[in-house]
Amino acid sequence: MYKKKLIVLLTTAGLLGTTAVVGASGLVEKVSGFLHKDVKVVINGENTSLTPVYIDGKAYIQVRDAAANMGYSLHYDAKNKEIELNSKSEEQVDYMRGTGIIVGVSEAGTDQYRIEFLGMGNNAWVILNVDKSTVIKNAEGKAVLAKDLKAGIQIIAEYGPFMTMSYPGQSAAASITVQAERSIKEDVIQSVKKTDDGWQVAFGETKDGETVTTLVLNAGKETSVLTSQGESVKWEDLKAGAKVRAYYGPIMTRSLPPQSPLFQLVVLSELQTPAGKMTPEAAQQYRDLAWAQAGEQTSRITTKKDEAAVDIVSAKDVAVLGGSDEQKKRFADIQAAGGNVVTVTYNTDQDTLIGPLVIVFDFETKQFVGYFPRK
Numbered sequence: 001m002y003k004k005k006l007i008v009l010l011t012t013a014g015l016l017g018t019t020a021v022v023g024a025s026g027l028v029e030k031v032s033g034f035l036h037k038d039v040k041v042v043i044n045g046e047n048t049s050l051t052p053v054y055i056d057g058k059a060y061i062q063v064r065d066a067a068a069n070m071g072y073s074l075h076y077d078a079k080n081k082e083i084e085l086n087s088k089s090e091e092q093v094d095y096m097r098g099t100g101i102i103v104g105v106s107e108a109g110t111d112q113y114r115i116e117f118l119g120m121g122n123n124a125w126v127i128l129n130v131d132k133s134t135v136i137k138n139a140e141g142k143a144v145l146a147k148d149l150k151a152g153i154q155i156i157a158e159y160g161p162f163m164t165m166s167y168p169g170q171s172a173a174a175s176i177t178v179q180a181e182r183s184i185k186e187d188v189i190q191s192v193k194k195t196d197d198g199w200q201v202a203f204g205e206t207k208d209g210e211t212v213t214t215l216v217l218n219a220g221k222e223t224s225v226l227t228s229q230g231e232s233v234k235w236e237d238l239k240a241g242a243k244v245r246a247y248y249g250p251i252m253t254r255s256l257p258p259q260s261p262l263f264q265l266v267v268l269s270e271l272q273t274p275a276g277k278m279t280p281e282a283a284q285q286y287r288d289l290a291w292a293q294a295g296e297q298t299s300r301i302t303t304k305k306d307e308a309a310v311d312i313v314s315a316k317d318v319a320v321l322g323g324s325d326e327q328k329k330r331f332a333d334i335q336a337a338g339g340n341v342v343t344v345t346y347n348t349d350q351d352t353l354i355g356p357l358v359i360v361f362d363f364e365t366k367q368f369v370g371y372f373p374r375k
Helices: 063-069 280-300 325-336
Strands: 002-004 007-011 020-022 028-030 053-055 058-060 072-077 082-087 091-093 096-109 112-119 125-130 135-138 153-163 169-181 183-188 191-194 199-207 210-219 224-227 243-248 259-267 309-314 340-346 357-362 368-371
Touching: 063 072, 096 259, 112 153, 125 153, 183 199, 199 243, 280 309, 280 340, 280 357, 325 340, 325 357, 325 368
Parallel strands: 125 169, 135 169, 210 259, 224 259
Antiparallel strands: 002 091, 007 082, 020 028, 053 058, 072 082, 096 112, 096 153, 112 125, 153 169, 183 243, 191 199, 199 210, 243 259, 309 340, 340 357, 357 368
C-alpha cells in the first residue's frame, strides 16, 4: 500500500482565524472588516458556505473551514505559531502482491517492458507492464534498471490496482523487488521421490547405454509446483517422464551429482494441465486461426497479433452471430450439448463505437462458428 501525503506549513502571518490578523512584527492588532454574504467562494468548482471578510479591500476566508473544504485537516502549533495543513485525501492504493519468477521479458516501447510473471496464490500468471513510474530495486534497496530484468529472476511484485479480464490478466507494475537470480533447467524428470524434508527431483542423461543422474533438486515447503498457466499441481501427481521447467539455486553443492534448492517447478506436460485449461501453445494456435479469419478487418485491429486475449467460455452464456447456416447450426449444437467455445478478442480503432472484435471457435474442433455481436 502506498500513501501520498502533502503537508503544507504556513506561518500565522497573513492568516485570518476570526477578525484578528498577526502582523509581521508578531504583535496582534485588532482590525475591522466587512462580511460580504453576496460573494460566493467556490473551491474546485463546488460552492461552499464560506463567507469572505474584506479588510482594506482584500478578501480573507476562515482558514479552518477553507482547509476542510479543500480536503485538509488543520492543526495549530501554538508553541511554534504555525498552522499545519495535512491532506485528508491521502491516496491509499491497495496493490496486489505476488512472489514468483520472471518467465520472460519483452520490450513494449521506449522505456516500457512487458514481463510474464508466474507466482503463487491468486493471479499466479500475470503480465506486468513496466514503465518509468515502476519502482525497481534489489533486496538491499538499490535501484535496478528495467532493462536488466530477465527470465529466471525471482521477484516480489506489487501491481494494480486494476487488472484486465484477459487470460492471462495484465496489470501495471507499481514496484518490483529483485530477490535472487535462479538457474533454469527445462528437461524431463528422471525421478521424483518424497523425503523427510520435502521432495527430491532428479534429472539425468544416458551415457553409453546407462542412465546417469546429473542434477538433484531439493524442494521444501517454500517450493511451488504449478503449470505454465499458474494452476497448482500436487507433488503426488508428478511422475518420471514429465517435462518441466525448474528454477533453482543459486546455491549448488560440489558433489556428484550436484544438488541445489528448488524454488519453483513448472509442469509443461499436457498430462498435468488441469481440465479445461489450454496450454500457451494451444492459445497461440487459436490466435493464428483468428488472425486469418479476421481478413480485411486486421487493418482496424490495434492489438498485437500474438497478444490477443484467448478465453474458454460456456456456449450457453454467450450470443454468437454465425455467417452461414452451417456455422449457426454448429453453435446451436454446442449450446445444446452444454459445450464450450473459445473466444479470441482484439481491440480495434472502432471500439468506442461498436466494441472490440471477438472471434469464436468450437473448443473441440477449432472450427470457426462466428463473432460476438458488436454494438
